[in-house]
Amino acid sequence: MFRPASRFTTSLLAVAFWLAGFGSSAIAAPASPPNFSPNPSARWFSYSRVYIPPSSGPGPVRPHPQHRLVSNDEFRATGAQTTFPMGDPDSPILLPWARDALRTHNALILSGKPAFSPTASCWPAGVTYFLLRPMTLPLYFVQAPDKVLLISAGFNDVRRIHLNAPHSPSLKPSWYGESVGHYEGDTLVVDTIGLNGRTFIDNFRTPHTEQLHVVERFRLTDGGETLEVNVYVEDPGAFTAPWRAIQRFRRFEELVARSAVGTLAVLATPDEGPLIEMVCAENPYSLMGMEAFPLPQTTIPDF
Secondary structure, eight states: OHHHHHHHHHHHHHHHHHHHHHHHHHTOOOOOOOOSOSSTTOEEEESOSSOBOOSSSOOOOOBOTTSOOOOHHHHHHHOOOOOOOOBOTTOTTBOHHHHHHHHHHHHHHHTTOOOOOGGGGTOOOOHHHHTTOTTSSOEEEEEOSSEEEEEETTTTEEEEEEETOOOOSSOOOBSSOEEEEEEETTEEEEEEEOBOSSSOSSTTOOOOOTTOEEEEEEEEEGGGTEEEEEEEEEOTTTBSSOEEEEEEEEEEOHHHHHSOGGGOTTOSSGGGOSOOOOOOOOOSSOGGGOTTSOOOOOSSOOO
């Protein structure tokens, strides 16, 4: 009788330890909200100006397979002639009118005319293209209990995310729409609607309509060195189905790593950080003959 009883007691202890472990994990403290600005010098640069497709399912418009982009970086390294980005008009996510819009834009480039981004003419980037811009100029975060600000150093475009608040019952379409967010553990979740149809999805000038709905999930990885944004996009006016994409940023803190921040002349105080105000050119004409994108002028409020 001794050996079976011993085995029974051992089994009870094993189950007890397993339950204790399960219980402790079940009631573990939730993950802390992410801190995207651990110090005033923290800023984020994107890895690419093209969205990363998901591992499966519908994804973003991809580069044109027959017209490779040659960037300024590649020109400096190899001397190859730079080109303007061209998207694939045969992307399965595009409705016919959106495909035609991409073909028209591509034809403009192939004709030899310049096709700079509308942001070069001081136009707001819009929600999705905003995530593709911080490559030469960084992205900053300002986190407060009731809001999060995303600030692009290029002309200081600002996105305002209202935390733990519902969407307004009646929205007038605007450049950045209305973004509401909340934290889910270590992830900032942002839901945006109310966008006008005057911006573009990406650097290919993929169009959208006022039905655009975007959900972004911001999360830190690699010990806080990488910021990953998973993007969900739906717009039945422009796309055949909802689709997903990924964008990643790397953290850069040269001032903190190499200098005493308080001694730098560019800073008023160490707490203000290295963000420098940039104002788009006061130019009443279009950039380099871009008739389609003259500098925007506002005569009445659009919000």
